Amino acid sequence: MPRLTRQLITGEELDRRELEALLDRALELKASRGDASAPRSLAGRSVALVFERPSTRTRISFEVGVAELGGTPIVLRGDEMQLSRGESIGDTARMLSRYVHGIVIRSGSDEAVGELANVAEVPVVNGLTPLHHPCQALADLLTLRERFGALVGLKLAYVGDGNNVARSLAILGRTAGIEVRIASPDGYRLDPGLAALDTEDPKAAVAGADAVYADVWVSMGAEADAEVRRVALAPYQVNTELLAGAADRAIALHCLPAHPGEEITAEVLYGPRSAVWDQAENRLHAQKALLELLVG
Numbered sequence: 035m036p037r038l039t040r041q042l043i044t045g046e047e048l049d050r051r052e053l054e055a056l057l058d059r060a061l062e063l064k065a066s067r068g069d070a071s072a073p074r075s076l077a078g079r080s081v082a083l084v085f086e087r088p089s090t091r092t093r094i095s096f097e098v099g100v101a102e103l104g105g106t107p108i109v110l111r112g113d114e115m116q117l118s119r120g121e122s123i124g125d126t127a128r129m130l131s132r133y134v135h136g137i138v139i140r141s142g143s144d145e146a147v148g149e150l151a152n153v154a155e156v157p158v159v160n161g162l163t164p165l166h167h168p169c170q171a172l173a174d175l176l177t178l179r180e181r182f183g184a185l186v187g188l189k190l191a192y193v194g195d196g197n198n199v200a201r202s203l204a205i206l207g208r209t210a211g212i213e214v215r216i217a218s219p220d221g222y223r224l225d226p227g228l229a230a231l232d233t234e235d236p237k238a239a240v241a242g243a244d245a246v247y248a249d250v251w252v253s254m255g256a257e258a259d260a261e262v263r264r265v266a267l268a269p270y271q272v273n274t275e276l277l278a279g280a281a282d283r284a285i286a287l288h289c290l291p292a293h294p295g296e297e298i299t300a301e302v303l304y305g306p307r308s309a310v311w312d313q314a315e316n317r318l319h320a321q322k323a324l325l326e327l328l329v330g
Contacts, residue, residue, distance in 0.1 A: 041151050041158045042324060045168035045206040053175070053209050060176050060316070060323035067102070067319075075330035076105030079135040083161075086112035086141045091290060092161045092169065095317040096138050099325055108134065127153035136329035142255065157328035164198060164255070170289050171202035172320040175210055177313040178245060181285055186211030191243040191280070193217045193236045194270045194297055195263070196224035199249050199289050204228040215239040219266045236270050243280045245309075247287040248272040248298040264296065273299040277307065285309040 041047060048056070066072045081100045085093060093109065100107035117126055127150045130137055137154055140161035141147050151158040160166055179185055190207060192200045196218040204224060207214035215231035216224055217239035223232060233239055240246055251267040252260045272286060286302050288310045294300035303310060 040328070042168050042328070043147060043151050043158065043160045044166050045171060045202050045209070048206070048209060050209055050211065053206065056172070056323050056327060057176055057179050057320070059326065060172075060319045061179070063322045063326070064316075064319040072102070073326070074104030075326045076100060076103035076135075078104075079329055080106040080108055080133070081136045081138060081325065081329060082130050082134045083107055083109045084112070084115070084137065084139040084141075085109065085161075086117075086139070087162070089140055089161070091314060091317050092140055095321050096161065096325075099318055099322040103322055103326060103330065105135075105325075105329070123149045124153045126150070127158075128155075131155035136325065159324065159328065162198065165201060166205075167198045167202045167289070168206065169317065169321055169324070170199055171206040172324065173313060173316040174203060174247070174287060174289070175206060175212075176316040176320045177285075177287065177309055178212070180312065180316075181309060182244060182283075187213070188245070189213045189215065189243045189281075190245045190247060191215045191217065191236075191239040192229075192247040192249075193239060193272055193276070194249055194267055195222050195251060195253070197249060197253055199247075200224055201228065203247065215243065217270060219270070222263075222266065236276060237279055240276055240279045243284055245285050245287050246272055246277055246280050247289075248292075249289055250291065250293060251297050267297070271297060271299065272302055274301055277302060287313055290314055 083096050097107040123146045131154050136157045138159040138161045139147055141163055144163045144165045147160050147163050190212050192203055200216050204214045213230045216229040217233050217236040251263045286308045292303055294303055
């Protein structure tokens with residue numbers, strides 16, 4: 035496999051050929067997991083995993099992924115670093131570049147991640163920021179690829195808050211040739227032109243879709259507006275009635291953590307059309323492919 039790019043910050047760094055190659059490799063890595071012949075493509079390399087915000091799936095999938103590829107993951111919380119005492123992000127990037135072969139960062143600031151990527155001399159991966167979650171979108175595309183084969187021509191409906199997950203799905207879905215439709219209420223919608231369809235009508239977005247995607251209504255950092263959000267987003271719950279308007283083969287997706295009874299019902303989340311747990315597992319395989327190509 036060729037080296038694709040030095041960084042993944044928004045997802046726009048990948049063209050369709052590169053994206054397809056990455057997903058191909060993720061499927062290979064998934065199939066070979068646990069085999070004696072499984073690659074050790076990060077042997078002798080270290081990756082800093084910087085978490086300014088709490089994390090479950092991002093931390094575990096990256097930490098396990100680096101280790102399974104033979105590398106050394108170094109997990110750093112924000113309060114464990116001099117960043118918490120005023121050291122600049124630029125100086126942090128310069129210092130880390132002397133120690134490690136790659137940096138994954140989960141941050142509350144897109145500007146900080148952008149500066150880190152600009153200054154660092156090693157590959158940088160955006161593990162999550164307020165505007166982007168490209169690693170989640172890679173796992174989502176891998177899940178769709180497993181279920182449906184080719185991605186080109188698929189229809190994916192995202193229903194709810196037009197947040198970082200929705201934005202990354204719109205960006206990477208467009209690259210993959212997927213028709214991404216996003217239904218959000220006024221005040222919660224994405225930038226115009228990102229999605230193939232941007233509507234306030236969840237039924238219009240879901241009509242004939244191959245996948246229906248939900249995410250939490252109250253993201254980290256938005257707790258102060260929790261009740262206002264729940265009222266505004268209540269008509270956007272992914273439930274059996276809404277899913278009935280999708281294609282017969284449609285699957286339900288959710289990036290987790292889920293709140294059954296809010297953005298998605300338990301009947302859908304744990305039901306036969308749910309691909310949520312495959313989707314969560316695929317964070318590991320997609321990120322291993324990304325790490326291998328950037329750092330290996």
